[in-house]
Amino acid sequence: MSSATAVAAKRTGRRGDERLAWIFITPSLLGFAVFLLWPTLRGIYLSFTSFNLLTPEKWVGLDNYERMVNDPIFRDSLRTTVYYVVLNVGAQTVVALFIAVLVQRLTRSALLRGMVLTPYLVSNVVAGIVWLWLLDTRFGIGNQLIGALGFEHVAFFGSEKWVIPTLALVNVWRHVGYTALLLFAGLQMIPATMYEAGRIDGANEWRMFWRISMPLLRPVLSLVLIMSIIGSFQVFDSVSVTTGGGPANASNVLQMYIYSTAFSRFQFGYASALSVALLLVLGLITFVQYRLTRAGETDLD
Template sequence: MQRKHHALWGYLFITPQLIGLLFFSLLPLLYALSLSFMNWDGFGTPSFAGLSNFAGQLADPHFWKAMVNTVYYMVLVIPVGMLLALLVALALNKTAGKELYRLFFFMPVVTSSVSVGVIWMWILNGEFGILNQLLGYIGITGPQWLTDTRWVIPSIALLSIWWGLGNNMVIFLAGLQGISKSYYEAAQIDGASRLQQFRHITLPLLSPTTFFVTIMSIIGSFQVFDQAFVMTNGGPAKASYTLVYHIYDQAFIDFTMGESAAAAMILFLIILVFTLIQFGMQKRWVHYGD
């Protein structure tokens, strides 16, 4: 009887979250799925279009341009961002006052995307930006970061790495603090070096954390929009035109809601595939039982 009573309280506490998940995630997802099979301009009555919206997206050069830009951005952001976050977490793990440092690193995460974008527009300005001025002090002529098609995605990636560093660092730091010191003490007795301890203890036992950060980084990279919208408006020449920007463009500029929903469903499937792959790899990554 007492277990049922505790279970009832548990269900009661998670009910608001379940209601929010239903009305703000699952129902909009189902609506977008149904809309992807419709022709609709946002007004009037939708008409059934079958798979034509999906075929139209796959034949749309703008969709593939957005895909290439998004993958390029992802390749730049994920490995560099995760590596820097892990290095900072390792540095802070045994540092006195790490709570204060953690606060400083995490502050950009809670700053609004528009504010961050505006600040970095000034930093990356090719004429009077602070980054080019600093490069000039060491004899390097900085590029036009946000108006050069070669540099615009790396510029947005640089912003995103800085912006997300604190979040990934805190997650890695939590993972590091969850590793028992007894493993390192046993390794020291066996004469293992710091590098050997990191390779054979820290990395394997940190694999669940790495798994989580990787999935969240992939999802976040495929959903990049704010930075490109605020800083470059998708330009120059669509060089920073991302998948979510394409979805926005289709819906609120061209008013082709069905094609926008189809593009969103394709993005959903891509993220789902990556997530399933990561879950499959998890069996090889986690070594707590070894």
């Protein structure tokens, strides 16, 4: 076979592979366009309109965004959401990192890993309802134990002071196993020779954790933090089934406010503006965090 014929055959094979690749990814692209791209573009457009489903949308320009800047409920919802995110991400990351290190250093049992991941298989709605029962002020087993120890019962979901920490810890309980599994996978990528060299140099486990595990785990930890922060800002279902935003709007997180604005007050234009603001906040946080943590780089090279 001549070189020209070989080149032509190679190009034909490459075009055939490209066509096959497009056949496989086309359904995903269609789903992305129909269920994500188009709703996003439509929502951005509606954020510049006044729309309530009963009448055609009316272009109002930046009026919705001006209203949002001067909306005290929006500011309170944003502060509540940030408070929830800090508690949730902070506690979840620390506990998950502790579990991941224990699993890596002490055991390789697949059964134990499965047990750690079990709460993640429970939906947010089910987890919220179960914990609402367990922490009920009068009849919940949690308050029964508190009462047995001689303390006053705590209104975990009914107190302005405790509602956000309680929601954050319920979310930590559900997601910590999945987060720990991701961090465990990152720890598995660190060569064992690194730890062997540390032991030869006389380093203890604590010193190897800070000098070896944490620096080399940085890319995976950065990804986990980005995912956790985005997911925490979008909290809705667990709040909806437990408190509905109460008491006294103490758990009225941003997603809850967007939902009530759209489907209780039928102010879809303003709700779209709130959604766009949340999108911009998450995009900015992700960009800054990605750059500061150098998530796309690794020290294993």
